[in-house]
Amino acid sequence: MERSVPDNEELEARLGELHEASFGWACSCCGWNEADAEDVLQSTYVKVISGRARFDGRSAFRTWLFGVIRLTASEQRRRIRSLRKKEDRFATDVGHADAAVLRPEDPAERAERARIVRSAVETLPERQREVLHLVFYEDMTIREAADVMAVSIGSARVHYDRAKKKLRQLLSEGASGGGAR
Numbered sequence: 658m659e660r661s662v663p664d665n666e667e668l669e670a671r672l673g674e675l676h677e678a679s680f681g682w683a684c685s686c687c688g689w690n691e692a693d694a695e696d697v698l699q700s701t702y703v704k705v706i707s708g709r710a711r712f713d714g715r716s717a718f719r720t721w722l723f724g725v726i727r728l729t730a731s732e733q734r735r736r737i738r739s740l741r742k743k744e745d746r747f748a749t750d751v752g753h754a755d756a757a758v759l760r761p762e763d764p765a766e767r768a769e770r771a772r773i774v775r776s777a778v779e780t781l782p783e784r785q786r787e788v789l790h791l792v793f794y795e796d797m798t799i800r801e802a803a804d805v806m807a808v809s810i811g812s813a814r815v816h817y818d819r820a821k822k823k824l825r826q827l828l829s830e831g832a833s834g835g836g837a838r
Contacts, residue, residue, distance in 0.1 A: 663712065671718055672702060682723050686730035693733065701729045740794075747793045777827040785820035788813050
């Protein structure tokens, strides 16, 4: 069992040799969702090639690579859970007490609802879109968002409140069939 640290050329060759097995392992780590497995494997390869994940020769290369794949899949699941929590918080904050309405379980319904929400957000003025993005998707406080946007905290709060009210209106109109899609 070879345990030397490979150079970049050898690293790429080893990744190529193990690609099929690596994809199978990534599928296993992602609940057999091939699209997620492709994302995980691509992220893993970027980590390995860029040197963010370094093989030190203490184990077999395949063992080490499969560990990196497993950790990358775990990171992806955490990001997805975090995003869903943000979506739930967003749904509650814009006035949807039932977050399942905004984030249904069916992937097709979820994709359609996400498209509707994105479409509604796109109609908001730039400052309102910015503050919503910073607060909901970047986990910033309104004060931090104000700093990023180079506006006063009061101005950021006004943009934030107006954006939530407008989204609430647009989403309720869309749900009743009166909104533009």
